[in-house]
Amino acid sequence: MAIDLHKKPFDEGTIVKLSLYENYMQEWLPVFLRKGSNFRRINIFDFFCGPGKDDKGQKGSPLITLNILDQYLEDIERLGITVSLFFNDKRKTKIKKLKDQISFSYPNKIPCEISYSSENFEDIFNKLIHFMTERSSANFLFLDQNGIKHITEEIFKTIVNIQTTDFLFFISSSTLSRFNENPEIKKYLHIPEEIISSSDYCHIHRSVLKYYRSLIPENREYYLCPFSIKKGANIYGLIFGTGHLLGIDKFVNQCWKIDPHTGDSNFDIDNDQIDENQLSLFPEIDRPKKVQGFEKELKDAILSGNLKTNIDIYKYSLFNGFKAEHARKVLSKMIKDRILPHQKLNVSYGSCKLGNQPQKIIIGPK
Ligand SMILES: C[S@@+](CC[C@H](N)C(=O)[O-])C[C@H]1O[C@@H](n2cnc3c(N)ncnc32)[C@H](O)[C@@H]1O
The missing domain is CATH 3.40.50.150 (Vaccinia Virus protein VP39)
Incomplete structure (x- = not known):
């Protein structure tokens, strides 16, 4: 019982x-x-x-x-x-x-x-x-x-x-x-x-x-x-x-x-062992594996053309348990790294409101 x-x-x-x-x-x-x-x-x-x-x-x-x-x-x-x-x-x-x-x-x-x-x-x-x-x-x-x-x-x-x-x-x-x-x-x-x-x-x-x-x-x-x-x-x-x-x-x-590390648990679910009070010299080590995985997968999905619009990116993030803000960071980095041309994509709930047309993602030229 x-x-x-x-x-x-x-x-x-x-x-x-x-x-x-x-x-x-x-x-x-x-x-x-x-x-x-x-x-x-x-x-x-x-x-x-x-x-x-x-x-x-x-x-x-x-x-x-x-x-x-x-x-x-x-x-x-x-x-x-x-x-x-x-x-x-x-x-x-x-x-x-x-x-x-x-x-x-x-x-x-x-x-x-x-x-x-x-x-x-x-x-x-x-x-x-x-x-x-x-x-x-x-x-x-x-x-x-x-x-x-x-x-x-x-x-x-x-x-x-x-x-x-x-x-x-x-x-x-x-x-x-x-x-x-x-x-x-x-x-x-x-x-x-x-x-x-x-x-x-x-x-x-x-x-x-x-x-x-x-x-x-x-x-x-x-x-x-x-x-x-x-x-x-x-x-x-x-x-x-x-x-x-x-x-x-x-x-x-x-x-x-x-849960600011993985957004889905009250414990160290991925054994990241990040100590907020003692961050390491190498920032990558202090980034949760789940976040790194998401960033890579989102980037690949954009470049392979699987995600075609701002709304696709927004839904993909939420479906995978990430905030729109996480996706926006990935996009900014891709633009900064000249992988994507500069483009103002609206990745937020506002973009999905009735009457808003999806924005097509432009891939290249850099
Ligand atoms: C985890 S507690 C719920 C706690 C509640 N949400 C709270 O914040 O206090 C589960 C409750 O389900 C009741 N319960 C157990 N079996 C049930 C059933 N078959 N149908 C409805 N209630 C049941 C138990 O008496 C118990 O109070």
């Missing part, structure tokens, strides 16, 4: 997980809570919500969400947008504690609808799905499961096909590294053994991402981004998903704020 995370103080890994959730939610909400928004309903589903706090009173995901919403009270009322929160936890006692906690912390009327339930995830997901598919609804799903079994192929594919729906799920990736072939695990996930066995232990969550990516239908433009979290010897991780470029842009940026 899983250890109850709320009966002790949240550990460092849990704090990183909740920070990413909080930081992204801070960015996600205002996208929809603005004048002229086409969305009349915002739904936030916290399917494994817990009781609201750890045993030292640190806020868990439901109270984090309410805290953020508190900043938008006026906007919500002024704009007449309905915000609905769905809090579910299989354990009734946790939902009872959460209800008490919310009525204590927010004695005045909260400008959103809150619905509580104590059901098994799959059951409640199927009951609530009609809210997600309603026209003019924007959805966020937080799936903070304990182990590996709830985000099955079927659930994942269902979520990916719902419009304007971002999600963040947690998974115990090293469990898959150890027990992928176990029939108990195979009941839920069918990860090809070569994906798992070809992965370094530290990179196991990146490999789990590859598996989920392989489930996205070919005709669907959809972005996933991983963040690996080490707790003791175990590796867990978050996977974020969105069908929208602005969503992936915002999430990738948040990841790099937490």
Whole structure:
């Protein structure tokens, strides 16, 4: 049986997980809570919500969400947008504690609808799905499961096909590294053994991402981004998903704020051993391998003609978990090194806005 995370103080890994959730939610909400928004309903589903706090009173995901919403009270009322929160936890006692906690912390009327339930995830997901598919609804799903079994192929594919729906799920990736072939695990996930066995232990969550990516239908433009979290010897991780470029842009940026070296973990995932306090004489040694690899691959992709426009470069960066800023640096260097002629390419979210024509990359003459 899983250890109850709320009966002790949240550990460092849990704090990183909740920070990413909080930081992204801070960015996600205002996208929809603005004048002229086409969305009349915002739904936030916290399917494994817990009781609201750890045993030292640190806020868990439901109270984090309410805290953020508190900043938008006026906007919500002024704009007449309905915000609905769905809090579910299989354990009734946790939902009872959460209800008490919310009525204590927010004695005045909260400008959103809150619905509580104590059901098994799959059951409640199927009951609530009609809210997600309603026209003019924007959805966020937080799936903070304990182990590996709830985000099955079927659930994942269902979520990916719902419009304007971002999600963040947690998974115990090293469990898959150890027990992928176990029939108990195979009941839920069918990860090809070569994906798992070809992965370094530290990179196991990146490999789990590859598996989920392989489930996205070919005709669907959809972005996933991983963040690996080490707790003791175990590796867990978050996977974020969105069908929208602005969503992936915002999430990738948040990841790099937490991890300025590789943007995807709370530990030295590539064994770069960079000591910020003692940088070496050779700057290349202090540059993370992942960044060097990306710079080389992006340069090759531009020169080989695989990427043809500014928008291709922008999407390529985000798809690989890099910020637009990383790509811009590569372009500047290529121009400085006279590999590309000088050209003002706009590599940013702004370049993809409706009405903007893609800019063709000019390759040579220097
Ligand atoms: C990792 S905790 C979630 C923590 C929460 N996000 C927070 O910030 O406090 C996982 C929660 O899932 C609940 N849970 C376990 N199995 C479940 C299931 N099958 N369906 C729904 N909830 C479940 C547990 O009771 C536990 O509170």
